Amino acid sequence: MMNRKEFKVEDIRKDFPILKREVNGKPLIYFDNAATGQTPQQVIDVISHYYAHYNANIHRGVHQLSQEATDQYEAARQTLQQHFNAKHPHEIIFTSGTTHSINLVAHGFGSILKPGDLILVSAMEHHSNIVPWQMLCETTGAVMKVIPMTQEGELDLQQLDVLLSEQPKLVFVNHISNALGTINPIGVITKKAHDVGAAVLIDGAQACPHIKPDVQALDVDFYVTSAHKMCGPTGVGMLYAKEQWLKKLPPYQGGGEMISEVTFEKTTYADLPHKFEAGTPNICGGIAFGAAVDYMNAIGFDAIAAYENELLAYATKKLSAIEGLKIYGTSPNKTSVISFNIDGVHAYDLGTIVDKLGIAIRTGQHCAQPVMDFYGISGTARASFAFYNTKTEIDQFVTAIERAKRMLS
Numbered sequence: 001m002m003n004r005k006e007f008k009v010e011d012i013r014k015d016f017p018i019l020k021r022e023v024n025g026k027p028l029i030y031f032d033n034a035a036t037g038q039t040p041q042q043v044i045d046v047i048s049h050y051y052a053h054y055n056a057n058i059h060r061g062v063h064q065l066s067q068e069a070t071d072q073y074e075a076a077r078q079t080l081q082q083h084f085n086a087k088h089p090h091e092i093i094f095t096s097g098t099t100h101s102i103n104l105v106a107h108g109f110g111s112i113l114k115p116g117d118l119i120l121v122s123a124m125e126h127h128s129n130i131v132p133w134q135m136l137c138e139t140t141g142a143v144m145k146v147i148p149m150t151q152e153g154e155l156d157l158q159q160l161d162v163l164l165s166e167q168p169k170l171v172f173v174n175h176i177s178n179a180l181g182t183i184n185p186i187g188v189i190t191k192k193a194h195d196v197g198a199a200v201l202i203d204g205a206q207a208c209p210h211i212k213p214d215v216q217a218l219d220v221d222f223y224v225t226s227a228h229k230m231c232g233p234t235g236v237g238m239l240y241a242k243e244q245w246l247k248k249l250p251p252y253q254g255g256g257e258m259i260s261e262v263t264f265e266k267t268t269y270a271d272l273p274h275k276f277e278a279g280t281p282n283i284c285g286g287i288a289f290g291a292a293v294d295y296m297n298a299i300g301f302d303a304i305a306a307y308e309n310e311l312l313a314y315a316t317k318k319l320s321a322i323e324g325l326k327i328y329g330t331s332p333n334k335t336s337v338i339s340f341n342i343d344g345v346h347a348y349d350l351g352t353i354v355d356k357l358g359i360a361i362r363t364g365q366h367c368a369q370p371v372m373d374f375y376g377i378s379g380t381a382r383a384s385f386a387f388y389n390t391k392t393e394i395d396q397f398v399t400a401i402e403r404a405k406r407m408l409s
C-alpha cells in the first residue's frame, strides 16, 4: 500500500465515500467514532474483491479458491501479529470482536478460578468488560472488586496497590476509556499486577484507532480489540494472548475447524490458533481487518495521534467556552473523546437537534453506566473525533450546540 509522506486531511477525506453524503440536507459531520469508525474505499475494495474473486471456505479445500482465501486470511493474521508485535502468529485469534474476545477469556478462567478468588475490574469499563466477569463470578464463586477512579477520570493507582495486596488472580482494564477518553497507564498497571502474580487483560477497543500498542513491550497477557473502530468492518476482532495462556485455557466453542480428531468417545483439539476458531469464521472480515491495519499504518499512527490531539485541544477549548458546559474526563492523558453536558439541557435533546443539522454524536451512557453513576448523571453527549475530521467541522458543531442550547434552555 502506498506510503503517505504528508498528513493532508483533505486527501484522507477522499478515501472515505461516506463523508460525501448528506444527512437531513446537510453535509454529514461524523463525530461518533468511538462507537464505530468509517471505512475507507481501500478496505471496501478488499471486501468486494473477496466476494467477486475468491470467496471460498478456508483451511480445508484442496481447490484454488480455498487456497487463495486461506493464504489471504493467514496473511491478515500475520499483519495483526506484526502490528501488535505478538511473538507468534498463532497468538492472534480471530473473533467476532472485543465482546466475543472477552467472553472467550472469561469462559476459560471458569476452569481456573476457585471460590473466593479475587479479580479486579476498573471503575471505567465498558459493559463488555464487566458483565462477562460477573457471569464468571456467579459460576465460580470468585469475587470481583473495583479499582476506583478520580474526578478527573483517572484510575486511582494508590487504591490499585491496596487491592493488589489482596493477591488477585486477574486484572482487567481498558487501554482507553470509551466514555471519557482517558489513556490508562497499561505498562505500569501490568508491572504492578505481575509483581503479585496476577494476569492482565486489556480492552483495547478504544485505543487501537489512535495508537499502536506493542503487546510484548506492555507485557500484557491478553489484549482484545474490534476491527470496526479502526477502519475495518463490523463483526470481526481479535484476541491476542500469550502462547502459554492459549495452551492453558480450554476451547470456548466446539465445532468444525477447532478439532484434531473426533470420535464419539473422545475428541482432541486442534493446535493454536484453530483451537479457538470453531466453525467457518468471518473470512472476508479477517482479510479486511488486515487491510484496515495496513491502511492506518500507511498514514502512520504518529501522524494520526498528533492530528487528533490537535482536534482534541481545539474542540476542548471551544466547548469549554460555552457557558454551563461541563466536560467529564479531564485527564491530561486522553484521546479525542469529549463527553459533556450542558446545564438544564438533556443530552438526548441535544443529540436530536444536532442530528437535524447533519451532525452525528452519541448520547446516553456509552455502555459504561458505572461511570455515569460515579458522576451522578444519567448520561452525557459524546463527540469523538477521528483523523478524517476537521477543525471546520468542530466550528460547525460548536455553532450547532450553541443553537441547540438557546432552543432548549
Ligand SMILES: *Cc1c(COP(=O)(O)O)cnc(C)c1O
Pocket (backbone or CB within 6 Å): 034, 035, 097, 098, 099, 100, 126, 128, 129, 174, 176, 177, 178, 203, 204, 205, 206, 226, 229, 237
Ligand atoms: C466498543 C467498545 C467495546 C465493545 O466492542 P464490540 O465491538 O461491540 O464488541 C468494548 N470496550 C470498549 C472500550 C469499547 O470502546
